[in-house]
Amino acid sequence: MKANIVLLPGDGIGPEVVAEAVRVLEAVATAYGHQFAFSERLMGGCAIDRFGTALTDEVLVDCRASDAVLLGAVGGPKWDDPTATVRPEQGLLGLRKGLGVYANLRPVRVHPDLVDASPLKADRLAGVDILVIRELTGGLYFGQPKGRGRVNGRERAVDTLEYYEHEVRRVVELAFRLAQDRRRKVTSVDKANVLESSRLWRQVANAVAAEHSNTALEHMLVDTAAMRLISSPAGFDVIVTENMFGDILTDEASVLAGSMGLLPSASLGDSGPGLYEPIHGSAPDIAGRGLANPLGTILSAAMLLRYSLNLPREAAAVEAAVDAALSAGARSADLGGRLTTGETTAAVLAQLQQQPAALPA
């Protein structure tokens, strides 16, 4: 197949890890006879420096016209002034809205050989395999009114948690669809004892569940979910939740795996290209030193193969190669090892050559 992939390396370690994922995608293209065309664009702090804005209209148009977008990370101390009106994160929000990607998927698995890298006790981590789905384009981060002002002489700030029924339905439906290939259990996380928006969320989740009798639905309050992610994480299969709850819970869940550098994500809409990125930031403290772990971005590229290019066999081969490289002892500095960014990728490429699934059909 032929695919056009837009690369948005961004800032800090973003360009370093995206370059490694491209090496893996090129190896996949060679092994399976695909043609991937990559075009690199500026987004984030680097775009602010060049164009005065984090995301130009031209870049958004290019992303919309592509088959998939692979992003590194944005931001850094240079653009951190809290009074600045132009910020790298505006590029991320603009991209999510502009691509209509309303569901953010973050798989969290614990590799058996990395149990010691997690702060949790080993017995809590056995069997952890969670897919967290966060609603990405609604809720508290986008609801109106939003802002600050003085009311009766007092400073006041307001944010609005707003959801329409269709916004909840589409993301919960996706959760049920993705649960079909997993253990068929969906945990819908809300705060229905307090929030009206959560009561709507719960009602819609029940309606979607009624259409999927082969899949179990459980409701869980967000405070309980935060606790269970630490006390009994193996009990979760698919978690689906609103934007801010998901923002917080996904970072909490990432701790289970042992390093931020390991975890991928995919942001999907109904049609059009998906957006793929590691969950970590631009890590300015290690940028330019060959210390970045590229596995989160390589696994994001695997998700790109699966969800945007409909190449599940190739995606599984990359994921198996990453697993095998870790089993064989490949460790970058964040995992207590000595491998550089490029050496970690080389360990994955070596395993990819040996995957039975990597043999051309």
Ligand code: NAD
């Ligand atoms: P961060 O994720 O960049 O780094 C947190 C810690 O994890 C650092 O010690 C870093 O060295 C380490 N780390 C992160 N990724 C790693 C990798 N692949 N390999 C090895 N170690 C890794 O978070 P932060 O330090 O809070 O933020 C730094 C900048 O990134 C800020 O400007 C922030 O706004 C931005 N940020 C961007 C995104 C994004 O682009 N999606 C997400 C989070 C933070």
